[in-house]
Amino acid sequence: MTTHLRTRGFHHATLVANDAPRTLAFYGELLGLGLVKKTVNFDDPSAYHLYFGDETGRPGSILTFFEWRNAPRGAWGVGGVHHIALGVGTTEAQLKWKRRLTDAGVAVDGPLDRGYFRSMYFSDPDGQVIEIATRGPGYAIDEAADALGQSLLTPPKERMPEGRDTVAIQTATHPEPVSEVTPDMKLEGIHHVSAITDDLALAGEFYEQALGLRLVKQTYNQDDSKTKHFFWAAYEDGVVEPNSSMTLFGWEGSKYVSRAGAGQTHHIAFRAADRGQQDAWRDHLLAMGLSVSPIMDRTYFESIYFRAPDGLLVEIATDGPGFLVDEPAESLGETLKLPAWLEPRRDSIEQTLVPLR
Numbered sequence: 165m166t167t168h169l170r171t172r173g174f175h176h177a178t179l180v181a182n183d184a185p186r187t188l189a190f191y192g193e194l195l196g197l198g199l200v201k202k203t204v205n206f207d208d209p210s211a212y213h214l215y216f217g218d219e220t221g222r223p224g225s226i227l228t229f230f231e232w233r234n235a236p237r238g239a240w241g242v243g244g245v246h247h248i249a250l251g252v253g254t255t256e257a258q259l260k261w262k263r264r265l266t267d268a269g270v271a272v273d274g275p276l277d278r279g280y281f282r283s284m285y286f287s288d289p290d291g292q293v294i295e296i297a298t299r300g301p302g303y304a305i306d307e308a309a310d311a312l313g314q315s316l317l318t319p320p321k322e323r324m325p326e327g328r329d330t331v332a333i334q335t336a337t338h339p340e341p342v343s344e345v346t347p348d349m350k351l352e353g354i355h356h357v358s359a360i361t362d363d364l365a366l367a368g369e370f371y372e373q374a375l376g377l378r379l380v381k382q383t384y385n386q387d388d389s390k391t392k393h394f395f396w397a398a399y400e401d402g403v404v405e406p407n408s409s410m411t412l413f414g415w416e417g418s419k420y421v422s423r424a425g426a427g428q429t430h431h432i433a434f435r436a437a438d439r440g441q442q443d444a445w446r447d448h449l450l451a452m453g454l455s456v457s458p459i460m461d462r463t464y465f466e467s468i469y470f471r472a473p474d475g476l477l478v479e480i481a482t483d484g485p486g487f488l489v490d491e492p493a494e495s496l497g498e499t500l501k502l503p504a505w506l507e508p509r510r511d512s513i514e515q516t517l518v519p520l521r
C-alpha cells in the first residue's frame with residue numbers, strides 16, 4: 165500500500181522540561197531561538213507550553229516545551245527519541261556554537277564527521293540530547309542523488325570511533341569568545357530527529373505508508389557499528405526537503421523501552437498542508453488500522469495524534485493558521501496567550517505560573 169499523502173517534513177517537536185524560566189534561558193538566550201508563543205498546556209492549563217522557532221515560527225523550525233515541574237527524568241529507549249538535531253549553515257558557524265556553549269559551561273561532544281553532515285552534541289538543562297548538524301554535504305556523497313537509500317552502506321573506518329583523532333576533535337573550537345548569536349550562526353530548525361525502534365522494517369513501513377516519507381540512507385550507527393541506522397525523509401525527484409529527516413537506530417527486539425519524563429521528547433509532529441489534507445490523512449491512517457485521535461484545535465494549527473509501531477507518539481499538524489493568528493510578528497511570545505475557552509480563567513492561571521521575565 166502506498167499513499168498519495170506525503171508530508172513535507174517536521175512541523176515541530178515537543179519536549180518535556182522541569183522549569184520554564186530555565187528552558188527560556190537555554191533555548192531563547194543561549195541558543196538564540198525566538199519565543200514565538202507563550203501559552204499553557206491546553207490539556208493542563210496550570211503549566212506553561214512554550215514555543216520556540218524562527219521569526220514567525222515557520223513549520224520545521226519549532227521546538228515546544230511542556231513544563232512538568234515535578235516530573236522525574238525520563239530515559240531514552242525503544243519508542244523514544246534519542247536526540248534532536250538543529251541545522252546550521254557552515255562548519256565555521258558550528259565551531260562558534262561550540263565556543264559559545266562551552267564558555268557557558270555546557271559540555272560539547274564533537275564536531276564529528278558523519279559523512280552526510282558534521283555533528284556535535286550537548287544536553288539541555290533537563291538532559292535532552294541536542295545536536296547541531298551542518299546543512300551539508302548531504303546524502304548524495306555515497307549514492308546517486310536520485311537513487312538514495314538503495315543499499316546498506318558500511319561507513320568508512322575514519323568515521324568510526326577507532327578512526328577518529330579524538331584530540332583534534334576535542335580541541336577544535338572557535339578562537340574567540342562568542343558573546344552573541346551572529347547571523348551566520350542562525351539555527352535552521354529541525355535538521356533531523358533520531359529515534360530508537362525495536363523493528364526497523366516495521367517502523368520503515370510505517371513512516372513510508374503513514375507519512376509518505378522515503379528511505380534515503382541505510383547505514384550503521386557511526387558510534388556503534390553493530391547497530392543499524394536508517395534515514396527517511398521527504399524525498400522526491402532527487403531532492404531531500406530540509407527539516408524532514410527522520411532517522412532510526414535499530415535495536416532489534418530490544419526490551420529497553422523509553423520512559424516519558426523531563427529531558428525526553430514527548431512527541432514529534434509532521435506537516436499537513438491544510439485542513440482538507442488533514443481530513444484525508446486521518447481517513448488514510450484509520451484505513452491503515454491505526455488508532456487516531458479526533459482532529460484537535462490547537463489554535464495555531466490543527467492536530468491529530470497516533471503511535472508508531474514501537475510506541476512513539478506522532479502528530480500531524482496543519483501549516484496554518486500559524487502563530488500570527490493572535491499577536492503581531494513584532495511582539496510574538498511577549499504576553500501569555502490563552503484560547504478563548506480558557507480566557508475566563510486567566511487570573512487564576514496567571515497566578516499559578518511563575519513569571520518568565
Ligand SMILES: [Fe+2]
Pocket residue numbers: 247249283295356358
Ligand atoms: Fe543525529
Ligand SMILES: [Fe+2]
Pocket residue numbers: 176178431433479
Ligand atoms: Fe504537538
